[in-house]
Amino acid sequence: MLETIRILQTNDLHSHFEHFPKIGRYLAAAQADTSVDEVYTFDAGDFMDRSHPLTDATKGQANIKLMNQFHYTAGTIGNNEGISNSHEVLEHLFDHVKYPIVLANLREEDESMPKWAKSYEILTTKKGTRIALVGLTAAYPMTYGPNHWHIKMLDHTMDQALPEIEGKYDVLIMLTHIGLTMDRWLAKHYPQIDLIVGGHSHDLIAKGEEVNGVWITQTGKWGNYVGDIHVELEDHQVKKIVPQTIATASLPAEPEDAKVIQGYLDEGQKILESEKVARLPEKFADDKEAAIHVSLDAIADFAHTDLAMLSSGLFITPFKSGILTKYDLQQALPHPMHVVRSTLKGSDLWRLVMEIEKNRHYLDHFKLQGMSFRGKIFGQVYYKGIEVDHQKRIVYVNGKEVDPLQEYQIANLDHYVLIPFFPTLAIVGDNEFLFPQFLREVVGDYLQREYPIN
Template sequence: MEKLRILHTNDLHSHFENFPKIGRYLQKAQQDKTVDQVLTFDAGDFMDRSHPLTDATYGQANIKLMNSFNYDAITIGNNEGISNSHEVVEHLFDHANFPVVLANLREEDESMPHWAVQDKILTTKKGTRIALIGLTAAYPLSYEPNHWHIKMLKDAMDEVLPKIEGKYDVLILLTHVGLNMDSFLAHNYPEIDLIIGGHTHDLLPHGRNVNGVWITQTGKWGHYVGNIHVEIDDKHHLQRISPHVVATSSMREHDDDQKTILGYQERGKEILSQEKVADLPEKYDGDREAAIDVSLDAIADFAGTNLAMLSTGLFLEPFKKGIITKYDLQKILPHSMHVVRSKLKGSDLWRLVMEIEKNRHYLDHFPLQGMSFRGKVFGQMHYRGIKFDPLSKAVFVEGKEINPAKEYQIAVLDHYVLVPFFPTLAIVGDNQFLFPQFLREVIGDYLAKKYPIIGSETNGGTKEPN
């Protein structure tokens, strides 16, 4: 009988506060002599540019730390594939000491990314062949403008499975597609033995068996580490899978952990603070309304529209007068969301405004949970070029009452399209996701043009990894 131990993580999202404990746990567990072999995997979203060190190093700090976790393979999440430009992703794994398994992402010419493999066969010390297939969330609206071709899950599985048929004894999927899609895969591909998943931040303390396929997830942010025991007979037939999780809070903290964690934050702050963006006048000092107004101008300029909308909850801090740096913008707008140019008929734009106004008071203090990090509350929606008369319910666009038959273009955010607060955008909007810059970069570029730094103050700093 062969005994394996599989350790796994998912959706770490640059929560470096848990990395010291996780690193020690993995390194100790990888030396477990009560089993024949230990394997370690990650199921994506290991980075999140809401952390200043990740943002400052374009994820290279994450790669350096993950190298110490001794992963046998990983797949990527949407935070790696979408929140970074194509160029950044092309070099993200230049210094990784682990393979990236990813069956459903291609370059625009249909070639495999040079940093990934479609599948991988691991042979254990006792000769069991373990096939690994990686899958990430299939978001064509986001991947295609970023110069990637994303394949639907079924298409990818139907392509790769025949190629590896007869070449493996155990089939494991590393997926960043969410629990519902993991269940779809389990129902439609019963040859799968184990799915190590992520994306929807579900915590499955003892896994979930769907159609004879075990599905595991460890929640989010490194609060738990997956710990699976596997038994395989002498003929390399799988006999037993026993999933568990270990709470990071139960792991012993070392005296210098907090110093290490603070060091990650300070190093990111140090790098980003060297990069000066703009010199803001007095009117922006602590004035959230002024910050919203110029940000509306920024996204409208970026999208080439006259109309725009933004919610106040996105702005975690107000702007300040004087020199504003990339670190300031990272604190104010840590979210890695993109601008969307949406084309709507006048009648549909009217409906969108009605949806916003109907929910305005409800959304003002609505907590944003389970939606990645988009701020603490939704807040108030502000418009550029649009006025609403609550008495007549009339909508005015650039001073004229809206024409129901006319087409209008408005700059919005991916957040408003993907989260179902305002269904009109997703249902009838002709939405073009704009890449590669995301929100704070768009606003930073606009501020740099509108309020350039003059004199001895120059843009400096570096984005080289620590």
């Protein structure tokens, strides 16, 4: 018995709503295809990004509403859903979702399944083929743990999940948000997988990639492409998989698209502008340095430290004098980053500062992507409580030369622990990731206290 299935894929949409009208029309037309036996539509995570005003204003509920209109068969989550949201926001993100979220490697702290997810889903085609869907997301214990989730490693998860579904499926499809390197690892170690519908690393695999007999597909990022995969089966077994990707830019636009896209921005802006944060004095008027220095005070206050560091590239726009709204903050600091309290011996703090100073001129214009960064360049590092005598290579902490044996605590960001330029932080820092607030919320709360509207 022959059977044909068409699989549609999105991944790493990141709230790029400017592509949603075109993507929606393409998916709807493909889902109506009667030349195949079945059409399934999957999303591989990072569909939301709080750098978009509407996503931020609605805590992702606008994304769910729009994703429901795409009529997905199933989806999984990415780190932007799992880490950039507080535990409470993620608990309610899928309250109104109309398709199953498959996710085998995330648990509540008591080891129970999240109420909004299931480890796997079994689909049955009209011709009786049983398709198992298993979901995986990137395993980041450093950041899931402080957010009160238990993230499980991929090998442990697979070795537990596969025996559970043994005998229940004919075709095994993984929905993964773990990146191409780990997708290849999965293919190498679990050849019983037929297809990996992947995301996370933003790789565009135009025609798919076959590894150890397992097909891997990714469509890049931001909805720039849609995946369209042709699967042929015989007697319920996969005989052929032919992946392709469709450039969203090549799809026809409609006259109303621009108005719809602008409407998403306007609606988010309107909601965020209605939420007033602080009344800032004249010194903040278009002065980026003033924004940086008060933000250093804010993260130090939040982390209960005397020392802090921030980079100027984080500040997309300066703050302003007068009433500051959540929209102003969202535009200035769109990054879904969290504050980290790092404990270092004085000798290691000296080394960290030397790493910063060594890289200073290089990073000032360095174009940075990923690691939760939503800006363009890294910029200059500013300190709170730290001064440097470059000629003598002496670091001063609160006016005193650093004691190599004393312990110091410095407030910084998860971003700085993850990027490769300051290895001391990651290698010897005792790093405590502070949840649930992320950077602009920490800064906003501090400004609200220091510069109240009334």
